Amino acid sequence: MTNKLPARRLLAGLALAGALAVLPPAPVFAAPAPDSFADLAETVTPAVVNISATQVVEDKTVDLPKLPPGSPLDDMFEEYLKRRRQQNGEGRSHRSNSLGSGFVIDPSGIVVTNNHVIDGANEVEVIFTDGSKLKAEVIGKDAKVDLAVLRVKPTKPLASVKFGDSDKSRVGDWVIAVGNPFALGGTVTAGIISAKGRNIDSGPYDNYLQTDAAINKGNSGGPLFNMAGEVIGVNTAILSPSGGSIGIGFATPANNAQPVIEQLLKFGETRRGWLGVRIQNVDEGIAESLGIGKARGALISGIDEKGPSASAGFKPGDVIVTFDGKPVADARALPKIVAATPVGKEVEVIVIRDGKEQTRKVTLGRLEENEAKAKKDKPELAEKAPPREEKTHVLGMDVAVLNDALREKFKIKDSVRTGVAIIKVDGDTPAAEQRLSPGDVILEINRQPVNAPDEIVAQTKALKADGRKTALLLVATAQGQSRFVALALD
Structure with missing residues (x-):
């Protein structure tokens, strides 16, 4: 026996099928909240520990005048000091305790916590969920990511947890x-x-x-x-x-x-990669000045002359867009990528220079070694620019040749060797909006070094003649930190 549907019902069914075919897909909702976290908590809690960090601090004593040996006042001052120490507890030490948390990552006794929990402590103790306590040895710590690794010596394997992705x-x-x-x-x-x-x-x-x-x-x-x-x-x-x-x-x-x-x-310590550059973000104005299209990457504003980047041919004004195959979205991203790259590795770096991509190879140094060396090294004395009485108004600023008098007035460091000093910044100007201030020093304009105000004037005229809307300045603060600034020529 053959089943046949009436024509009207068949057409209606086809119409409904067609309507369903064009309906948008049903929204996907996340799974509902678990009824309880009890099973999970019961599983992981035994591996979580308390950290007790103790710091022993010596109290200071009051300095009193030195008396000649055999002075009749000697006994009186000695008695006074004795009473003072008894009353105030001076000359003794006291213990300062701080408490934090941690967790076991290896049953043999490896514990992770924050650096700030144990920093400066003379004694560290790990307290387990059953109330037992073990003294801990600090294997290593890192203030930059605020982590510390401890070791305890248990009599039996400890409950531990694993890292996820x-x-x-x-x-x-x-x-x-x-x-x-x-x-x-x-x-x-x-x-x-x-x-x-x-x-x-x-x-x-x-x-x-x-x-x-x-x-x-x-x-x-x-x-x-x-x-x-x-x-x-x-x-x-x-x-x-x-x-x-x-x-x-x-x-x-x-x-x-x-x-x-x-x-x-x-x-027992960190070993982070080091490139040896100072960087800043690329905003729309800088991107337009450099001719790189949309704002992206990390702009090199300074080079460490003794760092890996100098020997590899990097220059201020280069925009790093790829490092070791990883895209560099902005200036925040680059330090993380470089630090995570092994010391001594040769990597390829793609930079944009003069509007074109270039690939450079550089062998990374070690950040910690550079930081330790920087603390020991004294800054080299730089040659001072000869005094020149030259001052002009350009781009909403009064500027003059950097000389001894201006160095003294604005406390400009010798590491800023040459350039044009900013003496005054007009309010409600692009220079003021970019937070330029008296004491800053203009090192370059339009990627050309400048040492006199008339050079800035000439470069500004050239940019306007070329139809450019912004001038790209490399500016150093009085403390020697440099950055690029895009100033609207209007």
């Missing part, structure tokens, strides 16, 4: 934080990842996960877990006017923390 975590994912807030002991809080890649100006490599899981004083150094029980962050900082949680906490991502931890375990 923090790059895979997404805004809106559920997380739990475990730690020791306000010294209350093991505490679990839950929330979501609120944001990624946060810069809170705490260091050169800021790239924090932001979470609304409650993080308070004492949570520092504790782990931030995903729902698989993996550590995707190390709780490090909070944003709070009162010191309590307002739902804005920050954790160092696991993918940023792991390379530092590995170096501390292997070497």
Whole structure:
């Protein structure tokens, strides 16, 4: 027997099928919140520890006049000092304690925490969930990413946790934080990842996960877990006017923390790559002046003459857009990429110079060695420009040749060797908007060195004649820090 549908029903069915075919796909919603975090908390909490850091501080004594031996006042002052010390406790030491959190990453006794939890401590103790305590040795610490690695010697293997891939975590994912807030002991809080890649100006490599899981004083150094029980962050900082949680906490991502931890375990210190350049962001005005199209990359504003970049042929005004195969979105991105690259590695760097891409090879130095050397080295005395009485008004500024009198007046360092000094900046001008100020020194205009005001005037006229809208200046502060500034010629 054959089933046949009436024509009208068949047409209606085809019409409905056609309508369904053009409907937009149904929205995809995230999985609902778990009924409970209890199983997860029970699994990971044994690996989370409290950190007690003790600093012994010597009290200072009051200096009194020295008396000649055998002076009749000698006994009187000695008695006075004795009473003073008894009353105030002077000449003795006192102990200062701080508490934080940490977590075990190796059953043999390797513990991770924040550097600021143990920094300056004479004694560090790890306290486990069962109340047992073990003295800890500091294997290594790093202030830039605020991490420290400790070692304890347990009698049996410890409960431990593993790192996860923090790059895979997404805004809106559920997380739990475990730690020791306000010294209350093991505490679990839950929330979501609120944001990624946060810069809170705490260091050169800021790239924090932001979470609304409650993080308070004492949570520092504790782990931030995903729902698989993996550590995707190390709780490090909070944003709070009162010191309590307002739902804005920050954790160092696991993918940023792991390379530092590995170096501390292997070497007891960090070994970061070093390029030897000073950089700044590229804004629209600078991008137009350099002819690179849209604003992108990291603009080199200065070169360390003894750094790897100098021998590799980099120049101020180069815009780094790719480093070792990794795109450089802006000036914030480059230091993180360079620091994570092995010391001594030869890398390819793509820069834009004069509007064209160039590829350069450079062998990275070690950042820590350069920083240690910079502390020891004294700045070399530079030749001073001869005094010249020359002053003019250009681009909304009064400028003059850099001479001894101006160096003295504005406290300009000898490292700023030549250039044209800014004496005055008119209000409501592009120069004022770009925060140029008296004491700054113009080193270049339109990528050409300048040493006299008339050279700036000539370059400005040339730019206007070419139909350019902006002038690109390389400017040094009185302290010697240089940056590029794009000034509107109107």
